[in-house]
Amino acid sequence: MSGDGEKTAPPHSPGFLVEVDDATLRRERAKARELRASPWWKRKRAAGICHWCGREVGAAALTMDHVVPLVRGGRSTKGNLVPACKPCNDEKKYRLPTEWAPPAR
Numbered sequence: 001m002s003g004d005g006e007k008t009a010p011p012h013s014p015g016f017l018v019e020v021d022d023a024t025l026r027r028e029r030a031k032a033r034e035l036r037a038s039p040w041w042k043r044k045r046a047a048g049i050c051h052w053c054g055r056e057v058g059a060a061a062l063t064m065d066h067v068v069p070l071v072r073g074g075r076s077t078k079g080n081l082v083p084a085c086k087p088c089n090d091e092k093k094y095r096l097p098t099e100w101a102p103p104a105r
C-alpha cells in the first residue's frame with residue numbers, strides 16, 4: 001500500500017496576489033520615483049490625458065500608474081508605466097488591465 005504519506009501543502013497560497021518580497025517592492029518603488037522625475041515622464045504627463053479613461057485632466061492631476069501592478073509581478077519600466085487620473089488609479093489599484101474596465105468617457 002502506498003499513498004498515505006504526508007502531503008506537503010504549500011506553506012502559503014498566494015491566490016490573487018503573486019508573492020513579491022519587500023526588497024523588490026522597495027526597489028521598484030524607488031525606480032518609479034526616479035522615473036517620475038525624468039524628462040520621459042514629464043513629457044508623457046504633459047498631455048494631461050489619463051491613459052485609462054481618456055479624460056483630459058491636466059498634467060498636475062495625473063498620477064503614475066503601473067499597468068501590471070508591482071504586487072502582481074509588474075515592474076517599474078517605461079513600458080509598464082502610464083499616466084492615470086486619481087479616480088482611475090484608485091479604482092484600478094492592483095488589478096490587471098484585463099480585470100478592470102475604465103469608466104466610460
Ligand SMILES: [Zn+2]
Binds near residue numbers: 053084085
Ligand atoms: Zn482616468
